[in-house]
Amino acid sequence: MEFIVYISLFLTTSFLFYIFYETFVVPKQVVKQRLDNVKVMADTRDAFDEEMRESFAERVINPVYERIIQGLGNMAPSSIKKQYEQLLSSSGTKGTMEFNNVIAIQLMLSVLMAFGTYYLMRLTEQPTNGLYVALAGAAGFLLPYSSLRTKSKKRIEAIEYALPSFLDVLYVSVEAGLAFDMAIYRTTDKMKGPLSEELLSTMNEISKGKGRSEALRDMVKRTHVADLGTFVTSIIQAEEMGSNIGNVLRIQADTMRLNKRQRAEAFAAKIPTKMLFPIVFFMFPALFVVILGPAVLNIMETLMK
Structure with a gap:
């Protein structure tokens, strides 16, 4: 129950x-x-x-364009890609332009210049020459690479030129009592340029937790400047061995100034050789006309009598 x-x-x-x-x-x-x-x-x-x-364009054209240049970049050999990436990093355009974009610009410019040459021949009623069209396309393809290489060379030269003066100011700042990091910030604030930009980027990486040695070596890899690599190596060795940073900076400043003088002397030694061709092909013909012209006219008048 x-x-x-x-x-x-x-x-x-x-x-x-x-x-x-x-x-x-x-x-x-x-x-x-x-x-x-x-x-x-x-x-x-x-x-x-x-x-x-x-x-x-944002919904359709840009995604299609990105996929096309991504495919073109994947088709390129790894050695070519590595060479372009080195040029992009040394020219300071690594963050704003990638390898795929450069290849796409080269191809588009090549097609445009080849088509423009062909259209100009048809417009002027000249016989169409395939060689001229091919040369125009090749010139359009090589023009971005040449521009990138020239920009890289100028940036490397600017860093090499500014390095001795930068080390002088850095040495004075360290000797005045500033720490090495604060001295770099103070020097980059006073001296603007590619070298200051690279050092500021490196110091930002260090402040975010990256090792000092690794960040400095990455800066050398980006810039491809031999003198900067020597300076970074000496700084890393001084920190590892506990040496005086001020003495290292003074020695490096003297060394970089000597290298700068030697480069200037080597460039000056090449000037006569570089001036030879303009003198032979441009100045000598004009001198011959001015000097021998009256004599030739007199001889012609004498023979015609």
């Missing part, structure tokens, strides 16, 4: 709990689910509206 009472009590309690659940809990869950569905639909609609507000 007690067993039946317990069963009845359990069933009654379960029935009341079921009624309470169906009456109060289930409707709230249904409403919540509907609200969540409405929210998802609103978010999807907002995302769709935001996407549709973008221009056709």
Whole structure:
């Protein structure tokens, strides 16, 4: 009898709990689910509206362009890619332009110059010469690479030129009592240029947790400046051996100034050789005309009599 009472009590309690659940809990869950569905639909609609507000170029052309240049970059040999990346890093355009973009610009410029040459020949009614079209396309392909290489060379020369003076100011700052890091910040604030930009980038990497030696070596890899590599090596060795940074900076400043003088002397020694061809092909003909012209005229008048 007690067993039946317990069963009845359990069933009654379960029935009341079921009624309470169906009456109060289930409707709230249904409403919540509907609200969540409405929210998802609103978010999807907002995302769709935001996407549709973008221009056709941003929605269609740019993704297609990115995929095409990505494919072109993957097709290039690894040695060519490494060479271009070195030029991009040494020219200071690594963050604004990538290897794929350079290849795409080369191909587009090559096609445009070849088509422009062909169209100009047809416009002037000249016979179409495939050699000229091919040369124009080759020139368009090589022009971005040549520009990038020239920019890299100028930046390397600017760093080499500024390094001795930078080390002088850095040495004075360290001798005045500043720590090496603060001396670099103070010197880069006073002397602007590619060298200061690279050092500031390196110091930011160090402040974010990168090792000093690793950050300095990465700077040398980016710039491809031999004198800067010598300076970085001496600084790393001085820190590892506990040497005086001020003496190292003074020695490095003298060494860099000597290297700068030697480069200037070597450049001056090449000037006569470089001037030979302009003199022979431009100045000598004019001198011959001025000097021998009257004599030739007199001889012609004498023979004609």
